[in-house]
Amino acid sequence: MIENLSAEQSVLGAVFLDANVLDEISFLEERDFHNPVHQQIYKVMKWLDRHEYPVDAVTVTEQYVKFKKTDQLDTTYFIQLAESCPTTANVVHHAKILRSKAIRRRGSEIGNQIADLAREDFETDEEYFSAVEALAAEIRPDEQGRMKSLQETRQSYFDYLLDKSVDYIETGFPQFDGWAKGIYRGDLFVSAGRPSVGKTAKLLQRSLGVAETGPVLIWSQEMDENQLKDRMVSNITGIGYNRIRNKELNPQQFAQIEEAYNRIEKLPIFLQDSSGITIEEVRSTARRFKRKYGDLAMVAVDYLQIMSIPRVKGQTRSEAIGEVTGAAKQLARELKCCFMMLSQMTRDSDKNPKKPTLSELKESGAIEQDADVVEFLWINPDDKEQQGKVVQQFIAKGRNTGLNEFRLLFRGWKQQFVELEKKKRKR
Structure with a gap:
């Protein structure tokens, strides 16, 4: 003393x-x-x-x-x-x-x-x-970064250039990965769409690709873990989702599912089906998994608006959501992983189907500000294919990539997305 x-x-x-x-x-x-x-x-x-x-x-x-x-x-x-x-x-x-x-x-x-x-x-x-x-x-000091000169950071910069590891992770969607290189570590990636457009199916298919690089943690608040597995197995085997869900399987199909499960269980994908999760729960679990498994590839929450989002007196819901998205972004940077957050769009977007704008994110202010990437999945009634439902993928914000559009064929009966060629513009 x-x-x-x-x-x-x-x-x-x-x-x-x-x-x-x-x-x-x-x-x-x-x-x-x-x-x-x-x-x-x-x-x-x-x-x-x-x-x-x-x-x-x-x-x-x-x-x-x-x-x-x-x-x-x-x-x-x-x-x-x-x-x-x-x-x-x-x-x-x-x-x-x-x-x-x-x-x-x-x-x-x-x-x-x-x-x-x-x-x-x-x-x-x-x-x-x-x-x-x-x-x-409260134990941790209130750390403040310090300014550094270019001379001080010269060596770290050239070490970074010589380091062959990359900050992006391929998702298994060739057109998207060819353009964006995949999803980026440290990014908050918001995937938004109206109900039944395939947000969860897209997330699960992405997870299968991302998990080839590192652990993926998925929080599902509307579906239990078996429903998620039904979708993943249907995606991989091509067996109808409803047939799997209703357990109408013949011995051959059951064997296909078992074989598919034997493959995917080797992937580091972890599921938690809890309603009303908090960002604090996500943070503490993700940190624990990083200590156990090393760098995570992706943390995903399905979806933002039904999380437990407490509000202090006088605080608006939009402000409270801002605290959640801000914390999600900080967690992505801290753990050097992508934080994938699914989000709703406003109901107004159904009235006049058109390419969405950032203002159509439900409670959009903080989401738009904090997100590094905002993706909209939407239906253009003028774009149809016989093989399934055409879903437009519009990257409306891309801090590292810029903006782009992709056409996806959603085969809902087997919960599978396939990239389509872009339609040629009429002259």
Whole structure:
């Protein structure tokens, strides 16, 4: 404890010697100081610096008294702090010691708080998990990135160029993959459409392709896991989906399904059929799977609008959805995977079938802003094929790819999409 106090005094004393060191220790938070008096002194120092006032014994004393009237110190203590630190040379080292000890201190304190949660009455286990995760997240420092010069990052850039690994993952759709290279790690990919257009079938077929690269986690909120498997098996075998769903299978078809399942069970695809999931549940599960299996390829939620999206008082649903999509984007970047989120379109899009616009995303504001890719699946009544239903795939937003359109044949009886040639424009 004496060592902690000495390090805290050394850091504060260095600021009195040269207030510019506040820029070097910007990673240090007020709560990293164990001594409450030192917390307040550091808070005053940062306030003065932020408002471009001098940071010295006189100004700090004056503001300290204003902030903390019940615990008044005279100028003598601040002068002693400055005199206790002969140089600013080691201030960053001492600041890092403070932060490291503070992290462990918070871990111990929050561990006790988590133990206390076990005695509270939560309506569901999920609420308990969320409360635990919220406390655990408080241990982590409030990290702020720092600006780096091109010279500092030269080596990392050329290492990146020489690294043959890529940030994109092929999906098994040749035209799309040939144009976009696939889906990108770190992207929030929103796939939107009206009901019955084939959003879930498209997701499952994509997952079969993506899982060749790495683990895929799928949360389904409307279908149970066997319904999802029915669709996947129908897609692979060509056996009618309704025949599989109604269990009207002859021995040969059953053998085909068993053979198909033997193949797909080797793919790292994981399913969870839970209604009303939260983004916190998705985050904690995805992190756990990354620790166990390494880099994930894709995390997918079917679909956004029926997730459990709590709202604080005065918050609109659109704002609450914004927090979910923002968290999804952060998770994609953190885990270096694609976050595939299915979304509804507004009912107005049914009234006059035409190429959708971003405004037709249901509760669109935050979704449009946070997404790296927005894909619409829609039906053009003028485009028909005898073999099945033609679905238009319109990439309405592509941060890394630009915009494009594809024609897909949806053979709904076997839950399978096939890319079609684009129609030639009439002159």
